[in-house]
Amino acid sequence: MGENLLPLCGWVDSAKLVRVGECNRCGKCCDPTTIPARMEVYRRYRLAVLVHTEPCRHFHYEDGKGVCSIYEKRAEMCRVFPRIPADIEALPECSYRFIWVDGGEDGTSAGSKDS
Numbered sequence: 001m002g003e004n005l006l007p008l009c010g011w012v013d014s015a016k017l018v019r020v021g022e023c024n025r026c027g028k029c030c031d032p033t034t035i036p037a038r039m040e041v042y043r044r045y046r047l048a049v050l051v052h053t054e055p056c057r058h059f060h061y062e063d064g065k066g067v068c069s070i071y072e073k074r075a076e077m078c079r080v081f082p083r084i085p086a087d088i089e090a091l092p093e094c095s096y097r098f099i100w101v102d103g104g105e106d107g108t109s110a111g112s113k114d115s
Contacts, residue, residue, distance in 0.1 A: 016101050019082065024095035027066020029081050030059040037090035045086050050077070
């Protein structure tokens with residue numbers, strides 16, 4: 001695997017990349033001003049990723065926090081974001097991180113891989 005390519009999903013050398021953390025409502029995942037920086041990360045890793053370039057009509061900031069007016073009914077692509085470390089590499093405000101978990105039955109951590 002080339003140095004600029006990431007294992008994107010599944011088991012890799014008996015380890016699995018897992019998203020950890022909770023949303024801190026920074027709103028950067030939905031903020032259209034972050035799209036150019038995110039697209040640069042995807043280009044660097046040679047990833048083909050669907051990114052909406054229009055502002056989401058359901059998103060706004062309120063008291064400095066990101067708010068989704070349809071949060072409970074939001075689209076699947078919103079529910080699973082971030083899927084891979086590249087999704088948040090350009091979003092330092094995001095509280096999600098990715099770790100490698102070994103393939104053993106006990107689920108012990110094989111080490112942290114911050115995006």
